[in-house]
Amino acid sequence: MKILLISDLHLCDNRNSEAFELRRMEKLAAFINSCQADLVVNLGDAVSRKEYLRKEFAGEADGFDYYLKWRSQFTIPFVECAVEREFGFFAEKMQQEPDSWREVSPEISIITVAPKEDNDHRFTPEQLEFMETALGSCRTPKILIASHVPYPGSCSREIAPGIFLEIPERLRQLVEESDRQIYWCGGHFHWPLEEVRQLGSLTAVYGGRFCFENKDSDGYLRMIDSATGEVSTVLESFRW
Numbered sequence: 001m002k003i004l005l006i007s008d009l010h011l012c013d014n015r016n017s018e019a020f021e022l023r024r025m026e027k028l029a030a031f032i033n034s035c036q037a038d039l040v041v042n043l044g045d046a047v048s049r050k051e052y053l054r055k056e057f058a059g060e061a062d063g064f065d066y067y068l069k070w071r072s073q074f075t076i077p078f079v080e081c082a083v084e085r086e087f088g089f090f091a092e093k094m095q096q097e098p099d100s101w102r103e104v105s106p107e108i109s110i111i112t113v114a115p116k117e118d119n120d121h122r123f124t125p126e127q128l129e130f131m132e133t134a135l136g137s138c139r140t141p142k143i144l145i146a147s148h149v150p151y152p153g154s155c156s157r158e159i160a161p162g163i164f165l166e167i168p169e170r171l172r173q174l175v176e177e178s179d180r181q182i183y184w185c186g187g188h189f190h191w192p193l194e195e196v197r198q199l200g201s202l203t204a205v206y207g208g209r210f211c212f213e214n215k216d217s218d219g220y221l222r223m224i225d226s227a228t229g230e231v232s233t234v235l236e237s238f239r240w
Contacts, residue, residue: 001105001226002036003144004234007043007081007187007208012063014054020213025070035234037076037223039104043187043208044081044114044148061089068093079104081148081187082114099127101134108226109138111145115165120149122166135174142181142226150186151175154204155194176200181229193220196231205231 006028011021032040047053047063057063064086071078082090082098091097098114111134115123123131135143145151152164165186175182178201185205197204207222221235 001038001107003104003108003110003224003226004032004035004037004040005043005185005205005208005222005224006040006210007148008045008190008210009042009067010045010048010052010210010212011067012054012057013048013052013212015052016213018054024210029070029073031221031235032074032076035223039076040074040078041110041144041146041185042078042080043146043185044083045187046080049085060086061093064089064093077104079110079112079146081112081146083120083148084114084116087114087116099130101138103138103140105140105226107140108142108144109140111135111138111143113145113147115147115149118162118166121162121164123168123171128168128171131171132174135178140180142229143183144224144226145175145182145184147184147186149188150206151184151199151202151204153197153199154184154186154206155189155191155197157189157191176202178202183224183231185224193218193233193236203231207233 046067047060050060080094080096101111103109115121117124149165152159152167176199182201183203183205187208190209191206209219211219220233222231223234224231
C-alpha cells in the first residue's frame with residue numbers, strides 16, 4: 001500500500017487568491033490521480049482559522065464543505081487529522097472521529113490523534129489511554145500515527161515547550177522501543193524539506209507542506225510504501 005501525505009492546505013485563506021487556490025487544487029488532484037497512491041493521509045489545517053478566511057466563507061465549517069467537494073472526485077480513501085478548533089463539526093463532516101484507528105491493509109494500521117490540551121500540543125489522560133489501547137489492538141506489523149503537530153525531533157526545529165507534541169515517557173517507550181515499525185507523521189510547521197528521522201523503532205516524519213501565494217518558499221509531498229517501509233519524497237520544490 002502506498003500512502004500519500006498532505007498537510008496544511010490552508011484553504012479559503014485570504015493570503016491566497018481564489019484563482020491561485022483553484023489552480024493549486026487542480027494540480028494537486030492531477031498529481032494524486034497520477035502518483036498511484038492507495039490512500040491519502042491529510043495531516044490537518046485543511047482550512048485556515050476564521051480570522052484568515054476570505055469573505056465568502058462564513059466560518060471554517062463552510063471551508064470544509066469546499067474541501068469535501070474537492071475530495072469527492074477521488075475513489076481512493078482519505079484519512080483526516082483534526083485540530084482542536086474543528087472538533088465541533090469534524091466528526092459529522094468527515095465521518096471519522098478525531099481520535100481513531102483502523103487496519104487499512106494486512107501490513108499497516110493508521111492511528112489519528114488530535115491532542116485536546118495546550119493548543120493541540122498535549123494529550124488528555126483519556127487520549128493517552130486511547131493511544132495505549134490502539135497501539136495494543138493493532139495487529140499489523142507497521143503502524144502509522146498521524147497528528148497535526150509533529151512528534152519531537154521530527155525535524156531540526158528546536159525542541160521547546162509549545163513547539164512539538166508533549167510526549168510522556170510511557171508513550172515514548174511504546175513508540176520508540178517497539179518490536180514493530182512505527183511511523184509518526186505531522187505537519188504544522190511549514191518547515192523546509194529535511195531527511196526523515198529515526199528515533200529507535202519510530203520513524204518521525206514531517207511532510208506535506210504547501211505554501212502561500214506570495215511567499216518565497218517551496219513545498220513538497222512524501223509517500224510511505226507499507227510493503228517496503230520506505231518513506232520517499234515524491235514531489236519536491238514545487239510552487240503552486
